[in-house]
Amino acid sequence: MFFRMLIESFVRRRSRKLLAVAAVWIGLSLVIGLLALGLDVGDKLNREMRSFGANIQLQPAEAAVDVRVGGYELVAPGRTVYLDEADLPRLKQIFWRNNILAFAPRLTTQARLAGRSVPLVGTWFNHHVLLEDADPFVTGAAEVFPYWQARGAWPMNPESCLVGAALAQELDLGPGDRVELTTDQRSTSVRIVGVLTSGKDEDEAIVAPLSVVQRLAGLPGKVAEVQISALTTPENKLAERYGRDPQSLTPAEYERWVCTPYPGSVAADIQNAVPGSSARVVRRVAETQGAVLGRIDGLMLLLGIFVLIASTLSIMGVLSSAVLERRGEVALLQAVGAHRADVLRLFLTEAVAIGLAGGVLAALTGQVLGGWLLRVIFDSASEPHGVLLILAPLLGLLIAVAASVPPVWRTVHQQAARLLRGV
Amino acid sequence: MLGRMVVKAILKNPGVSLWTLGALTTCAILAALFATMAMEVQQKMSGELRHIGANAVVYPITSPASSQSASTPPQVDWPTIETLLQTRGVKTARVALRVGLIEGRPVAVAAANPQSLTVMTGYWSVTGRRPSGSDEVMAGRSVAKMLGLSVGGRINIQWLSGESPGQYQVVGIFESGDEDEDRLFVPPGSLTVATAGPARFAQVPVTHPQVPGVTAGRYADCLSCHAATDPKIRNAAPLPLSAGPTGAGNSLPMTSDFGYLLMSVPGDGSAIRALEQAINNLEQPVQLKPLQQVLYGERHMLTKINLLAGLALTAVAVLTAMGVCAAVLARVVQRRKELALLQSLGATRWAVGMLLLLENTAMGVVAAASGFVLGTALAQGVVWYVFHANVQPRVAALAAATGVTLGVCLLAGWLGARRASRLQPAAILRGD
Numbered sequence: 001m002f003f004r005m006l007i008e009s010f011v012r013r014r015s016r017k018l019l020a021v022a023a024v025w026i027g028l029s030l031v032i033g034l035l036a037l038g039l040d041v042g043d044k045l046n047r048e049m050r051s052f053g054a055n056i057q058l059q060p061a062e063a064a065v066d067v068r069v070g071g072y073e074l075v076a077p078g079r080t081v082y083l084d085e086a087d088l089p090r091l092k093q094i095f096w097r098n099n100i101l102a103f104a105p106r107l108t109t110q111a112r113l114a115g116r117s118v119p120l121v122g123t124w125f126n127h128h129v130l131l132e133d134a135d136p137f138v139t140g141a142a143e144v145f146p147y148w149q150a151r152g153a154w155p156m157n158p159e160s161c162l163v164g165a166a167l168a169q170e171l172d173l174g175p176g177d178r179v180e181l182t183t184d185q186r187s188t189s190v191r192i193v194g195v196l197t198s199g200k201d202e203d204e205a206i207v208a209p210l211s212v213v214q215r216l217a218g219l220p221g222k223v224a225e226v227q228i229s230a231l232t233t234p235e236n237k238l239a240e241r242y243g244r245d246p247q248s249l250t251p252a253e254y255e256r257w258v259c260t261p262y263p264g265s266v267a268a269d270i271q272n273a274v275p276g277s278s279a280r281v282v283r284r285v286a287e288t289q290g291a292v293l294g295r296i297d298g299l300m301l302l303l304g305i306f307v308l309i310a311s312t313l314s315i316m317g318v319l320s321s322a323v324l325e326r327r328g329e330v331a332l333l334q335a336v337g338a339h340r341a342d343v344l345r346l347f348l349t350e351a352v353a354i355g356l357a358g359g360v361l362a363a364l365t366g367q368v369l370g371g372w373l374l375r376v377i378f379d380s381a382s383e384p385h386g387v388l389l390i391l392a393p394l395l396g397l398l399i400a401v402a403a404s405v406p407p408v409w410r411t412v413h414q415q416a417a418r419l420l421r422g423v
Numbered sequence: 424m425l426g427r428m429v430v431k432a433i434l435k436n437p438g439v440s441l442w443t444l445g446a447l448t449t450c451a452i453l454a455a456l457f458a459t460m461a462m463e464v465q466q467k468m469s470g471e472l473r474h475i476g477a478n479a480v481v482y483p484i485t486s487p488a489s490s491q492s493a494s495t496p497p498q499v500d501w502p503t504i505e506t507l508l509q510t511r512g513v514k515t516a517r518v519a520l521r522v523g524l525i526e527g528r529p530v531a532v533a534a535a536n537p538q539s540l541t542v543m544t545g546y547w548s549v550t551g552r553r554p555s556g557s558d559e560v561m562a563g564r565s566v567a568k569m570l571g572l573s574v575g576g577r578i579n580i581q582w583l584s585g586e587s588p589g590q591y592q593v594v595g596i597f598e599s600g601d602e603d604e605d606r607l608f609v610p611p612g613s614l615t616v617a618t619a620g621p622a623r624f625a626q627v628p629v630t631h632p633q634v635p636g637v638t639a640g641r642y643a644d645c646l647s648c649h650a651a652t653d654p655k656i657r658n659a660a661p662l663p664l665s666a667g668p669t670g671a672g673n674s675l676p677m678t679s680d681f682g683y684l685l686m687s688v689p690g691d692g693s694a695i696r697a698l699e700q701a702i703n704n705l706e707q708p709v710q711l712k713p714l715q716q717v718l719y720g721e722r723h724m725l726t727k728i729n730l731l732a733g734l735a736l737t738a739v740a741v742l743t744a745m746g747v748c749a750a751v752l753a754r755v756v757q758r759r760k761e762l763a764l765l766q767s768l769g770a771t772r773w774a775v776g777m778l779l780l781l782e783n784t785a786m787g788v789v790a791a792a793s794g795f796v797l798g799t800a801l802a803q804g805v806v807w808y809v810f811h812a813n814v815q816p817r818v819a820a821l822a823a824a825t826g827v828t829l830g831v832c833l834l835a836g837w838l839g840a841r842r843a844s845r846l847q848p849a850a851i852l853r854g855d
Binding site for chain 1: 745809
């Protein structure tokens with residue numbers, strides 16, 4: 001009898017029931033979508049911190065201290081120490097290899113161009129780093145220096161280069177021009193394919209593929225430094241303590257420090273992997289990361305809570321409205337002898353079915369919505385979150401039951417006769 | 424008459440009116456909250472990022488020299504520039520650089536006001552403390568390593584400008600991860616000439632054999648080629664190199680002072696461009712250079728945050744619209760007898776629909792006003808929790824709260840009117 005009434009209720013009120021399921025589905029889809037986004041947002045925003053540039057710099061350990069004053073650069077003799085380009089694939093073989101998002105080596109020398117000496121910067125552009133047992137890792141200047149703006153194209157072969165915006169203006173150079181670069185060792189002809197604006201020294205330099213600069217400088221296979229973009233965790237008190245005095249950490253704390261991708265621990269891992277190198281954390285980028293992520297985490301948590309409250313209230317409103325419309329039906333059931341518990345059971349079972357149906361649908365569409373939002377905002381794919389597949393039906397069930405109980409409870413406690421008379 | 428009917432209709436159905444008002448107020452609160460947050464978060468986050476250092480730098484432009492002798496770059500009236508910047512709420516730190524010699528090794532020494540420098544370099548990790556006294560120095564990690572410095576040690580710096588050597592105590596060693604690690608920092612009082620006078624180029628003795636394996640000629644060559652790459656320097660100072668390969672006592676041309684101004688400009692690139700124009704109007708021989716890396720990163724992050732806030736607002740608007748529509752439909756269902764009676768008395772369906780719309784609009788106005796107040800208060804709580812700062816009530820937030828709430832009201836009212844128009848007065852009045 002109970003199930004017959006339940007089935008009849010769904011069959012005879014198909015459109016209303018579908019509407020209720022749709023309300024739960026749409027509301028929960030938004031909630032699950034935002035939750036899916038919220039679960040990934042910290043990681044995605046962390047990756048977006050690459051827009052500030054490299055957060056770790058790798059140099060030869062014995063590199064000397066430069067003296068720069070007002071444009072003079074007294075290059076100390078230690079500059080003759082270089083890193084080997086051949087060692088760089090090791091960056092993708094360290095413990096934190098998956099946290100290494102991009103890296104680009106640099107080698108700077110001087111070349112003569114149009115009768116004057118100009119800085120010549122060599123780096124990678126869309127470089128394929130060959131790795132053992134893995135696909136090649138594609139990296140380069142565009143990934144490490146996202147703030148570089150090239151008018152024209154990026155160099156894609158050893159015969160092409162970029163010219164800094166200031167130098168281009170001074171020498172009246174532009175994309176398509178061919179220039180002859182000469183050093184003491186040799187000379188080469190390259191074609192300018194783009195004008196570079198970086199806001200830094202590169203604005204007054206020629207930026208060419210690393211191999212070109214190595215050849216011109218007579219330093220095959222050598223690099224002066226490597227700029228690295230790594231996915232790291234903002235530093236906390238533990239990392240600060242390590243920075244001040246590594247000996248102050250207990251063995252357990254040290255293990256925690258090593259196993260957490262703090263900028264310092266990733267830098268230490270990198271330094272150990274590349275012989276003769278010294279890795280230093282670019283503190284400005286690291287601190288910015290900490291400031292932004294610390295604030296965003298709190299903000300997203302609060303926004304998530306507000307959205308959840310709003311959606312719960314809305315779904316409850318829709319379901320309550322649906323129950324209110326059926327007060328006459330409740331009264332009729334009571335008039336023909338149904339107990340209050342029977343009526344409650346019937347309505348709650350309906351609510352459970354509606355909540356579960358809406359929740360299951362929302363579990364699927366919510367994840368799709370979250371993935372779409374991630375693509376739109378961060379241009380990045382989302383990870384599937386199994387927990388949301390369970391959470392969505394549960395939420396649907398809870399909200400539907402919570403929304404149905406108060407109006408049904410109120411209705412069953414009203415006088416059936418008055419309700420049937422329409423008073 | 425109509426107004427009275429609207430008021431009575433709201434007051435005579437307190438339960439469902441409160442429900443509708445609650446749903447509308449929730450909608451208004453969230454709209455005001457998210458609108459306030461969208462504006463405040465951008466501002467506060469930008470301010471937060473400004474605590475992490477400079478986003479632009481002003482440095483002197485040198486003019487072409489007329490002879491082969493050492494030239495003097497133009498005088499810069501730094502106090503005038505600093506006054507202009509301070510009136511515009513820009514934080515500044517003036518830095519004066521010169522070359523000193525420690526144990527015969529050239530080292531860049533920077534003088535800056537400790538407080539101003541702290542504002543610009545809050546991200547430095549300092550072991551020990553920053554210098555405050557005129558005989559205190561803070562060393563970058565690289566230079567400390569090169570010279571074997573430690574906190575508490577003492578160093579003797581010889582000045583290339585010919586001033587008497589200075590004795591300093593190392594009070595801190597810092598890590599920055601950039602070229603500042605190659606420098607020593609002292610308070611401005613430590614360098615008597617550096618912050619006041621113009622840059623000068625001098626030939627000074629450098630004791631070369633103390634740099635292992637390198638001849639003075641190598642130093643001179645390096646200096647020569649690098650200085651020649653910078654058009655400002657190349658034009659300003661033809662370099663009278665006289666260094667030879669014989670070792671000690673060779674001369675190197677050096678700048679003895681070089682001043683520049685670090686700036687933390689609130690706002691984005693347009694604020695910096697406006698400031699650049701203002702500085703140009705002062706007709707000082709300086710140039711403002713935005714730090715593209717910082718600006719790009721900040722702009723990029725703020726765009727993402729705004730997108731997230733906008734998205735959350737859209738989701739909330741959709742969800743609350745659902746809730747309000749449900750409340751309004753429940754209101755129609757509960758008042759179907761009353762609406763049927765109105766129709767039986769001669770009210771047209773259009774008039775009944777208008778009545779419902781007006782009721783909704785009246786409640787929407789109340790909800791928008793109260794929602795704005797509560798939403799702003801909630802935003803204050805959120806901003807205080809996240810940024811420890813206060814918010815300003817925003818007209819745009821009031822507009823957003825009113826706009827979204829009235830929009831939702833009209834949508835829900837239209838749905839309610841549509842539902843009401845389908846009521847059959849006779850059947851309802853019979854109690855069918």
